[in-house]
Each structure stands twice: as C-alpha cells, then as structure tokens.
Amino acid sequence: MKYPNGGQPWGYVSATDFALLRLSPTPTLGMRYRKVDPVTPFVMSGLKKLIQELHRRSLWQVLGIYLAGGWVVLQLVDTLAGALNLPEWAPPLALFLLIIGLPVVLATAFVQLGVGPRGADRVLADAPSDGTPPGEASIEGSEAPERRGVPTAAHRLLTWRNAVAGGTVAFALWGIAAAGWLLLGPGYQGSRRSGSERPSVAVLPFANESAAGAEDAAFFANGLHDEVITRLHKVGGLRVISRTSVMQYRDAVRNVPEIGEELGAGAVVEGGVQRAGDRVRLNIQLIDVATDDHLWAETYEERLTADNIFAIQADIAQQITSRLQSELTPEERVLVEDRPTENLEAYEFFLRGIEPQEDRYSESDLLFAAQMFNEAVRLDPGFAVAWARLAEAQIELFWFYDRTAERRVLARQAVERARSLAPDHPEVLHAVGQYYYHIELDYERALRELELALDRVPSDSRVLMSLGAARRRMGLLEAGTEDIRRAFDLDPNSARIALNLGASYQMLRDDDLAARSLARATELSPRWARAVGYAALHSLYQSADGEAAITQLRAAETAGLRPSDDPFLTLAWIRVLVQRREYDEVIQRIDSGAWGLVDGQFSYLPPSLIKAQVLQLKGDPGPAAREFEAAVRVLEQAAADAPDDERVHSSLGLAYAALGRRDDAMRAGERAIELMPRSRDLFRAVYREDDLARIYAAVGEEDRAIDAFSALLVAPTYLRAAFLRLDPRLERLRANPRFMELLDQN
Numbered sequence: 001m002k003y004p005n006g007g008q009p010w011g012y013v014s015a016t017d018f019a020l021l022r023l024s025p026t027p028t029l030g031m032r033y034r035k036v037d038p039v040t041p042f043v044m045s046g047l048k049k050l051i052q053e054l055h056r057r058s059l060w061q062v063l064g065i066y067l068a069g070g071w072v073v074l075q076l077v078d079t080l081a082g083a084l085n086l087p088e089w090a091p092p093l094a095l096f097l098l099i100i101g102l103p104v105v106l107a108t109a110f111v112q113l114g115v116g117p118r119g120a121d122r123v124l125a126d127a128p129s130d131g132t133p134p135g136e137a138s139i140e141g142s143e144a145p146e147r148r149g150v151p152t153a154a155h156r157l158l159t160w161r162n163a164v165a166g167g168t169v170a171f172a173l174w175g176i177a178a179a180g181w182l183l184l185g186p187g188y189q190g191s192r193r194s195g196s197e198r199p200s201v202a203v204l205p206f207a208n209e210s211a212a213g214a215e216d217a218a219f220f221a222n223g224l225h226d227e228v229i230t231r232l233h234k235v236g237g238l239r240v241i242s243r244t245s246v247m248q249y250r251d252a253v254r255n256v257p258e259i260g261e262e263l264g265a266g267a268v269v270e271g272g273v274q275r276a277g278d279r280v281r282l283n284i285q286l287i288d289v290a291t292d293d294h295l296w297a298e299t300y301e302e303r304l305t306a307d308n309i310f311a312i313q314a315d316i317a318q319q320i321t322s323r324l325q326s327e328l329t330p331e332e333r334v335l336v337e338d339r340p341t342e343n344l345e346a347y348e349f350f351l352r353g354i355e356p357q358e359d360r361y362s363e364s365d366l367l368f369a370a371q372m373f374n375e376a377v378r379l380d381p382g383f384a385v386a387w388a389r390l391a392e393a394q395i396e397l398f399w400f401y402d403r404t405a406e407r408r409v410l411a412r413q414a415v416e417r418a419r420s421l422a423p424d425h426p427e428v429l430h431a432v433g434q435y436y437y438h439i440e441l442d443y444e445r446a447l448r449e450l451e452l453a454l455d456r457v458p459s460d461s462r463v464l465m466s467l468g469a470a471r472r473r474m475g476l477l478e479a480g481t482e483d484i485r486r487a488f489d490l491d492p493n494s495a496r497i498a499l500n501l502g503a504s505y506q507m508l509r510d511d512d513l514a515a516r517s518l519a520r521a522t523e524l525s526p527r528w529a530r531a532v533g534y535a536a537l538h539s540l541y542q543s544a545d546g547e548a549a550i551t552q553l554r555a556a557e558t559a560g561l562r563p564s565d566d567p568f569l570t571l572a573w574i575r576v577l578v579q580r581r582e583y584d585e586v587i588q589r590i591d592s593g594a595w596g597l598v599d600g601q602f603s604y605l606p607p608s609l610i611k612a613q614v615l616q617l618k619g620d621p622g623p624a625a626r627e628f629e630a631a632v633r634v635l636e637q638a639a640a641d642a643p644d645d646e647r648v649h650s651s652l653g654l655a656y657a658a659l660g661r662r663d664d665a666m667r668a669g670e671r672a673i674e675l676m677p678r679s680r681d682l683f684r685a686v687y688r689e690d691d692l693a694r695i696y697a698a699v700g701e702e703d704r705a706i707d708a709f710s711a712l713l714v715a716p717t718y719l720r721a722a723f724l725r726l727d728p729r730l731e732r733l734r735a736n737p738r739f740m741e742l743l744d745q746n
Helices: 015-021 040-056 059-083 090-112 120-126 153-157 160-184 190-194 217-233 243-249 256-263 306-323 330-336 344-359 363-379 384-400 405-421 426-438 443-456 461-473 477-490 495-507 511-524 529-543 547-558 567-579 583-591 607-618 621-641 646-658 662-675 682-698 702-712 721-726 737-745
Strands: 200-203 267-276 279-288 294-303
Touching (some): 200 256, 256 267, 267 306, 294 306, 405 426, 426 461, 443 461, 461 477, 495 511, 511 529, 529 567, 547 567, 583 607, 646 662, 702 737, 721 737
C-alpha cells in the first residue's frame, strides 16, 4: 500500500517535517502534509540577522579600534627591538599575538555589546534555540534561560575584564621572552654577569696584515687602533679598557674569553689592517667574552683619505656602541664623528707620535713624540688635537727632564694654540688641565678643566689619572686615590697609573698596597727609570737598612738603566747608598761624572752639595767645607734666576746650615715652606718640611726639628720612623731622648 506522504503511514511525522509543520497553518484531519527545503530559509534568515547584529552592536568600530591599537603596539615593539637589539623574531611574535587576540575581542564585543534592553538576552529571547516564534512558549512549554536572566557560559567567559587580562598576559609573555633573550640569549651578556653598570669592551691591537716591507704599515695599524679606542672613550654608556692595557696582547696567541677575563671586559674587539698604496682594508669583529659568539663583524675597504679613515673610525665606534646596547647622546655623536684634520700626511705624523708618548716614558721618547706632533701642526696649523698632544709632550718634558724657561714657553704656546682652535674638545681640555697642573701649579684651575674633559670622555683613564693627581696635590688624598684606582681599573696594564697609585698609597701609609702597586709598575715597565727609583725608595723607607732597595737598584743597573736616566732614580741611588754608609761609592760616581745635577720636581741638588754632605758624614770636614762653599755659589745663582723655586731655597738652607750660617739657613728653609705650603701642594710640601727639619737639627734647633718630624710622621708623607732611626744625617739628633721617644711611638 502506498502512502501519499512519501512512504510513511498517515499520522507519522519525521522530526524535520515536524519542525516545518509548525511553520504551516494548523493542520486539519485529512489534510495532506507538504514536504519543503529545511535549510535555505533558516540560513538566509540567520545571515540577515547576523549582519543586522554586527551593525547594531558596533563591531565595525571595535574592529577599527583594535586594528589602530595593534598598529601602535607594533610600532612600539619595533622601536624596542631596535633599541635593545632584540632578535628578528620579536616583532613577528607580537604580530602573532595580535592576530590571536582579534577573534577573542570580536567575540567578546558580540556578547557584551548586546546586553541590556536590546542586548544579547533580548536577541536570544527573540530567536530561541527551539524555534518558538517570538512571544510564544517553547515546545517544552518553559521559558528560555536568558529570558529568566540566567547568564550563559559565553556570558561568563567572554567579558571585557577577561579580554583585557588575556591581552595583558599575552604581551607579558612577549616581554618575558624578550628579557630572557637579553639575559640568556646570544646577545651581549658580559657586563651583566660581571655586575658592571656599563657594558665593558676591550679593543685588542689591530694586526698588521699588509705585505712585507709595506712602508709605515705597522705604525698605521697601531694608530688606527688607538684612534678607535679614543672615540669609544667618548661614549658615556661604555666602559672602555685603555690602550696600554691591551697592548700586551699585540703579538699574543689570542683566546678571547681568557683575554676578556684578564681585562675585566664583557666584549672584545679584534681587527686587522691591510694597507696597499692608496687603499686600506680593515676587518673588524666584536666578540662576546662569555659565549665567544660574534656580535658584529664588518669589512671596510676604501681609498686612503682622511675623510674615509675618520668615517671608518666613527662607524666602528657607533656599531660597537649599538651592539653593546648603549646609545650615543647628540653631544657624544658629534665627538665620535669628529674629523680633526683634512690632511692625511699630517694625520700620519700625528699617529707616529702617539705610541712613544703613551707607551714609553723616557726623555728621548717624549722628544720624538714632540717632533712628530710638530710636523703634524706644521702641515696643518688648524689641527687642534695635534697641538694638544704637542703641548702634553712639552709639559711632560718640563716636569720630568727639562725644567728650563724655554721648555715652559713651548708648552704654553702649544696649549694656547690648541685652546684657540677647539676650546671644548676633550683632548684640548686635558692638555689645558695638564698645563695648569705641571707648569703653573694651579691645581684648582687644573681640576676644573679636567672635570670638563671627564664629562666628555668618562672612561678615559688618562683624564681620570690626571684628575686624581690634581686632587691629591690639593690635599684631597682619599678622593684623588679613588680616581686613580678607577683609572687603574680601566687600564690595569699602565705602568704610569700603577706608579701613581703606589705613590698615593704610600702617602696614605698603606705600605703593603703601595709596595704591590709599585712592583706592578716595574713589572709592566722594567726599563722605566722613574718607576725603579720610586720602588727602591719605598723599599728603603720600609726596611730602613736599604738591603732590598740596593738589590733592586743594582739589578736595574745591570739591565742597562743608568741613574742619570731619571732624576728620581739618581735620588734613589743617593739616599740608599748614604743610608747604607757606602760613601766612597757616592763620591766615585760624582767624580766620574756619572751623576750630575739632580733636577726633579722634588729636589734640586748640585753634585757639589751631594759630595759635601757625604764628605761631612765620612768625617772629612775640610774637603766638605770647600764643597759646601761651591754648592752655595751655585745655589745662590739659581735662587737669583728663579726666586720662587722652593727646591733651590731648601738646598741652599742645607748648605748654609753645614757652614754654620744659622740664620741664613733657617731663613732659606722657612722661605721654601712659604713658597710651597701644604695648602698649595701636599706632595711637594712634605719634601720641604723634611728639609727644614734637617736644617733645624743641623743648626742646633733640636726642639724645632723634633716638632717638625713629629708633624711629618702623622701627616701624609713618604717618611717612616724606621728610616729616621737609621739615617746617618740625624746621628746627633738621636742623642735627644725626646726624639727617640717620638720614633718609638711611631
């Protein structure tokens, strides 16, 4: 039997047909049911409602706001990635998080923006899931949950609070990933592990890769190396290991992690220079000490011109600064991009003078450096930095070796020329500070100039060293020592800084640290006469018998160092031999002409005065008197020529005292103190006070002598009670019980 409903018995209705039946008029008995399409009307109606809801709920506006906000976030991420040198995956990761967040935000808006009289619960009520027409009961005969005000799971999950929290968590995860890469990834890590506030970098000497016999190739490579370091010193955000400390690795087999650890650097720069004709090629790389990974590498190949050389140096400094996650201020950028001369030949003469001035300290080295700088400024009179370096060479020659009026004038002329060309350049400021320090003895003015220089080159050990030296001369001994210690941290292989640090510790009466620092100076520069002399004298003051000191001096002499190489070394020989009562050797050296005038910053001793004192100690009064008379003639002429030279007055007072000219002796010794009190120069003043105490002792003013020594033994000075206890020049004073009590107390 066939059924008109398509094969089903009358009265049987499928679930689909039943739903459609509800959309038809109420059926009557005997009426045939009509089969219709169950999908199309529902889909079309749903799409229409969805579009209406998108408009009604302002989802287009939400989408626009999200896209605009996302663009801002991506720009911020891109800026941070560039500033922090984040890896390439950082911006795409942020974009991925934004894409994931888009459907979440749209779904939240769809649900939440419909709440209220025309909100989501109203819409759901208008179109219940069971298909009940608006306003009618469902097939279950019960009211929909939304109409009863009961929230659905979607309402509980898709809230604005949850959306904001989700976005915050997503970008917190991005921040954690970026921070983790900075701390643990292959980027620069060294300075963080070492606890340094600033990234630290050491630039190793550039290898000379030019063909054998290439003229001047080695000095050119060394000069470029020095100039790169100089430019990096101008970056306040970096801690740059100084030139003298890296030069020991010039010919060493290089193990970057070991070198970095030895120098206290988090990153190391290596390079090689090849010069051929009018072309120069420079290979350079920046290596992380902790991982031995390359942070940056570049090859520069250019025609050899001044512009190209300075452009290469500036780019290297900028690249290193960027890779070490530091930034240049506008002022620093000007200094880093500085082009001091357009004359390549002048620049090459300038480079020739750097090494002897920086690495070697003899008179001949400084004379050669001055000659090179003179050639540089002759070729380019506007070369301010060369004028500054020339001034420094002349100043050091005056201070240590040639205290003539002519040398003083040469120093002043060079300083004035440099200052007229570039008054704010850090090299010029340093030279001006050195001039006021060494030539004018105006330490307050020197301090002002050096502080300005340090503002521009905060990690330059030369400036820090000069600044500390000026402070201690002013009596600010602790602060000055700290400056010099900071300089030593930046340049631990500088004999000059090690010597000055030892001198400061000596004045602070920390004899162990002084001895270690001075030993370091002689270890770094065993042929530096001044360092050997200073170390020997410190040994003398500590042990008093001079055994260790004479061993040091004789070893240095065997190695080729002559006392005449430096006034301080000659002074050390005199004091050690006198302390050991080896008088005949002193006389023999003077008579042979091996020892001449001792003309150093602390002493002015004609050979006749030295010989006279030794003859007096030896017990030869007649010959001693003749030598004292000769010394007086020399010293009186020197005092007439330089009436403000306190050294001359002290020596003249000692000679007068030996000849029995009591009043003249005390007058000359006290005049020296007037010219050089502690308030003017702490270092020089204690030498003058020592001489005055000896003058008082020689003329019978024992109480004054003891008072003077008492003040010296508690003041910052080189003198120690052990030395005074054995000093043969104080034999008569040691018969005074008060003096011996003083020595026992100290």
